[in-house]
Amino acid sequence: MRKISNCELRIANFKCLPKFEFRNSKFEIPSALLLVFLFQIPLFAKCPVSDGVTLVVRVPIGNLQVDTSGRDGVEVQVSSNVIQVQETCGKENIEITSNTPDSSQIKGTIDWKIVTPKAVNLDLVTLAGNINVGDSDGNVTLRTSGGAVTAGQIKGRAAIITQGGFIKSGNIGGDAELRSQGGSLEVGDIGGNAEFQTTAGAIRAGTIAGSATATAGRTIVILKAGDVKATTSAGDISIGDAGRINVTTAGGNITSRRARGPFRGHTESGDIRVDSAAAWVEASTGFGQIVVQLAPENMDGDLHVDLQSGVGDLTIYLPQRMKATIDATVDRPAFRSQHIVSDFPMNSAVPSRPQGLVPPNRFYAPSRSRTLLNGGGNSVLLHTSLGKIEIRKQ
Amino acid sequence: MNCRDYQHQITLVLYEELPETARPALEAHLRECAACQGVYEAETNVHSVLSEDTAGWEIPSDLLVESRRSLADALDRVDLKRSRWRLPALSVILTPMRLLESGALVAMGLALGVYVSNQQPQGPIPAVQDNQMSVIPRNASISNLRIVNADPATGQVELAGEVSQSVRLHGQMEDETVRSLLLSALNDASNPGSRLRAVQVLAARKPNDEPIEEALIKALIDDENAGVRMQALEALREYAKEEHVRAAFMHTLTNDDNEGIRIGAIEALTKKNSNDKELAKTIRAVTEKDDNEYVRTKGLQFVGTAK
Numbered sequence: 254m255r256k257i258s259n260c261e262l263r264i265a266n267f268k269c270l271p272k273f274e275f276r277n278s279k280f281e282i283p284s285a286l287l288l289v290f291l292f293q294i295p296l297f298a299k300c301p302v303s304d305g306v307t308l309v310v311r312v313p314i315g316n317l318q319v320d321t322s323g324r325d326g327v328e329v330q331v332s333s334n335v336i337q338v339q340e341t342c343g344k345e346n347i348e349i350t351s352n353t354p355d356s357s358q359i360k361g362t363i364d365w366k367i368v369t370p371k372a373v374n375l376d377l378v379t380l381a382g383n384i385n386v387g388d389s390d391g392n393v394t395l396r397t398s399g400g401a402v403t404a405g406q407i408k409g410r411a412a413i414i415t416q417g418g419f420i421k422s423g424n425i426g427g428d429a430e431l432r433s434q435g436g437s438l439e440v441g442d443i444g445g446n447a448e449f450q451t452t453a454g455a456i457r458a459g460t461i462a463g464s465a466t467a468t469a470g471r472t473i474v475i476l477k478a479g480d481v482k483a484t485t486s487a488g489d490i491s492i493g494d495a496g497r498i499n500v501t502t503a504g505g506n507i508t509s510r511r512a513r514g515p516f517r518g519h520t521e522s523g524d525i526r527v528d529s530a531a532a533w534v535e536a537s538t539g540f541g542q543i544v545v546q547l548a549p550e551n552m553d554g555d556l557h558v559d560l561q562s563g564v565g566d567l568t569i570y571l572p573q574r575m576k577a578t579i580d581a582t583v584d585r586p587a588f589r590s591q592h593i594v595s596d597f598p599m600n601s602a603v604p605s606r607p608q609g610l611v612p613p614n615r616f617y618a619p620s621r622s623r624t625l626l627n628g629g630g631n632s633v634l635l636h637t638s639l640g641k642i643e644i645r646k647q
Numbered sequence: 648m649n650c651r652d653y654q655h656q657i658t659l660v661l662y663e664e665l666p667e668t669a670r671p672a673l674e675a676h677l678r679e680c681a682a683c684q685g686v687y688e689a690e691t692n693v694h695s696v697l698s699e700d701t702a703g704w705e706i707p708s709d710l711l712v713e714s715r716r717s718l719a720d721a722l723d724r725v726d727l728k729r730s731r732w733r734l735p736a737l738s739v740i741l742t743p744m745r746l747l748e749s750g751a752l753v754a755m756g757l758a759l760g761v762y763v764s765n766q767q768p769q770g771p772i773p774a775v776q777d778n779q780m781s782v783i784p785r786n787a788s789i790s791n792l793r794i795v796n797a798d799p800a801t802g803q804v805e806l807a808g809e810v811s812q813s814v815r816l817h818g819q820m821e822d823e824t825v826r827s828l829l830l831s832a833l834n835d836a837s838n839p840g841s842r843l844r845a846v847q848v849l850a851a852r853k854p855n856d857e858p859i860e861e862a863l864i865k866a867l868i869d870d871e872n873a874g875v876r877m878q879a880l881e882a883l884r885e886y887a888k889e890e891h892v893r894a895a896f897m898h899t900l901t902n903d904d905n906e907g908i909r910i911g912a913i914e915a916l917t918k919k920n921s922n923d924k925e926l927a928k929t930i931r932a933v934t935e936k937d938d939n940e941y942v943r944t945k946g947l948q949f950v951g952t953a954k
Binding site: 314356359360361362380381382397398399400416417418433434435436451452453454469470471485486487488489502503504505520521522523539540564565566585586587590639640641 | 785786787788789790811813838839840841842843844872873874875876877878905906907908909910911914939940941942943944945947948950951952
């Protein structure tokens with residue numbers, strides 16, 4: 254008995270299952286039994302692979318379980334006999350598709366088991382089901398209309414999209430695009446640029462070599478990145494170390510251990526904390542404290558600061574050598590406690606009043622102090638409606 | 648009032664000692680009177696020069712205010728011994744001393760108003776005590792200050808206003824007050840971040856506690872923010888077999904416009920109620936026209952597997 258050579262189009266179990274030649278009639282009965290058996294077991298097909306080939310999977314239903322420990326070919330098994338696998342073997346693409354079963358035929362979960370070499374690029378789509386992929390040395394595209402997606406370490410680019418359910422992935426070597434309607438996104442380190450989007454979920458990422466854009470419904474955590482632009486409709490944002498940072502949350506704290514470039518942050522309600530800012534800082538919160546430590550590497554760069562809080566204290570740490578024009582205002586000063594505290598000498602200033610000629614009485618009026626550091630320069634605007642302002646030496 | 652009085656007020660204005668009530672009249676007079684306008688500009692220039700000269704002085708910025716308030720407190724105590732005060736609103740000629748009296752009056756009246764409103768809202772106004780100032784927290788600010796009652800004959804005055812103060816509270820979640828505040832944060836907070844955090848905190852402790860569970864269900868069904876709804880769904884997932892949680896999940900499956908949340912709901916329902924044939928039929932009916940392929944398929948599969 255020997256296996257017949259590959260064919261270009263094979264319908265598993267029906268047209269292109271491995272064919273056999275029988276040299277002896279004594280094999281006829283067992284062979285017949287074997288063929289009958291093959292019709293009963295999960296469907297099976299196999300394609301050989303070449304370098305750079307892409308495995309394209311388009312299935313109407315079922316969970317995709319991709320084992321990347323295969324050696325020289327792509328093997329497919331399906332747990333349901335209502336699925337007819339169609340496998341097209343080509344030099345650039347290996348395509349696996351199937352019929353769409355009638356809704357009355359669908360009973361229970363359908364699982365696809367695909368074994369493929371690591372080097373193969375993956376382009377997988379299931380219209381309904383989870384996707385689970387092992388490590389891959391190629392580029393990976395995984396899409397499902399709903400369900401969770403998990404992936405191991407991916408050396409190439411990755412695009413992972415689900416209409417619902419979480420996405421979890423190990424490190425991704427190239428650019429990464431992760432999207433979900435509802436689930437959370439969790440990924441290790443990324444070698445290129447990253448784009449994250451989830452309407453109702455959280456985002457957590459490791460070190461991103463390039464820039465990152467993140468839109469979430471809950472918390473966003475990025476350990477390290479180039480430039481970061483992040484927005485969430487609710488929840489905290491934490492950017493460990495990044496270049497230019499531009500973050501907004503509808504409610505939650507914003508923290509950054511180190512901003513190597515300009516920092517812009519806004520939260521409707523929550524604290525903002527930047528432990529080390531190397532360039533200009535603009536931060537605002539409706540309700541919450543703001544603490545910023547300015548630690549510029551280049552004193553001649555743009556180091557303007559604009560901190561605004563509706564209700565909350567402001568604290569800024571400034572380098573002593575910095576040239577700055579500081580203007581601090583508390584709209585509704587505390588009744589009896591000090592409201593502007595500075596390590597630098599400050600001058601109490603007449604509060605600005607856009608309309609009217611005469612400034613208001615101080616009992617009911619803003620408290621405002623101004624000073625020039627090293628002759629003045631970078632504008633440092635500090636404003637809170639209700640709270641205390643502290644200006645500290647770095 | 649004549650020009651001399653207005654020119655005296657100009658000095659007070661520059662030192663921020665003029666009451667709000669006197670400002671409109673002064674402004675109106677300055678617009679009409681060139682002589683007083685000239686005095687105002689001259690005084691302003693002098694004031695600016697003096698301010699510039701003080702640039703190198705290391706004087707705390709709030710020294711003036713603090714000094715004035717300390718003096719006001721002292722006067723406050725002196726004034727207690729007097730038989731009557733003159734209300735600032737009734738003073739025609741304003742002097743610095745009278746302004747200080749006014750400040751003391753405002754402070755004392757405020758303390759009195761706060762005390763009266765907090766302690767004896769229906770009863771008679773108590774005698775003013777020195778320590779009533781302590782009812783106002785040091786770091787609080789006061790707004791919307793208004794005179795409610797004033798009796799020049801007795802010297803009694805009642806003021807009202809709002810005291811605002813930022814607070815940070817610490818407590819155990821088992822504490823009834825803390826839990827009430829958390830539930831309040833979930834139900835009443837206008838900010839989605841606060842609601843999300845409240846769900847996270849409540850869910851981490853006792854999500855099956857009845858009031859907490861009810862609050863989470865309400866968040867799942869009613870909250871306008873998808874992140875908050877999803878967080879509530881995740882918190883309740885383990886309890887999808889309980890009747891009211893199941894009903895909430897069915898409501899979500901039927902009505903939520905976010906595909907991810909509907910998917911989360913059907914996954915929880917099918918996982919925790921695998922033997923419920925009736926539920927399977929209901930889910931099938933609800934999901935067969937769902938926009939999302941996964942939801943439709945999940946409904947079909949559940950019918951096939953429910954025993």
